[in-house]
Amino acid sequence: MSAQPVQFAKIVSMPFDENTFIIWRPGRNDCVVIDPGMQPSAIVAALAERQLSPSAILCTHGHVDHIAGNGPLKAKWPACPLVIGKGDAHKLLDPMANLSGLYGFDFTSPPADQVLAEGEVYEAAGLEFRVIDTPGHSAGHVTFLLTEGDQTHCISGDVIFQGSVGRTDFPDGDFEALREAIHSKIFRLPESTIIYPGHGPTTTVGAEKKGNPFVGAPAGYVVA
DSSP: OOSSOOEEEEEEETTTTEEEEEEEOTTOSEEEEESOOSOHHHHHHHHHHTTOEEEEEEESOOOHHHHTTHHHHHHHSTTSOEEEEGGGGGGGGOTTTTSTGGGTOOOOOOOOSEEEOTTOEEEETTEEEEEEEOOSSSTTOEEEEEEETTEEEEEEETSEETTEEOOOOSTTOOHHHHHHHIIIIITTSOTTOEEEESBSOOEEHHHHHHHOTTTSGGGTOOOO
């Protein structure tokens, strides 16, 4: 294991301001790309700038703003596996399920090369991601946990944001499921855990437990 901290780069794509994360170990030229957004040329440029090639493309869920870059990345790196939670894999190929059809255009992604389930560990580029199911924004949404020493990194997609939570008014959204996933899984992580959300700035588990108006203490959550 590298003594240097794992590195993160964030690329924000228009028009939905979604975050794509590139994660790698210093001294290596392979990496993992999470949630390729709607400006894949910016992702490719960020990889080239850092002289990195993806060993895996991970998707937290199957909504169009988080999968729109899958095709261009797979075209450039065809051997790179595309990985998503098993409950959202169908959305890659279904414009209505991935919401593109609701926005007036029909988008499909390449199919998944591998699907993941709760409790599995996915390894790529010298990194180990633990998978937890976090439904509510999307029924098959998963969150990826990366623990390095005493620091946990939580790549949360559209489950929880700084001071907010993911929308639950889409066809398979469910606020009660979202709140339960946050309380029973994300809020049980160490308070120092860094949350890398699908939109907006990073935050921490401790900050959201104390201040999130939807699921934190202001909403009745009791901080232990």
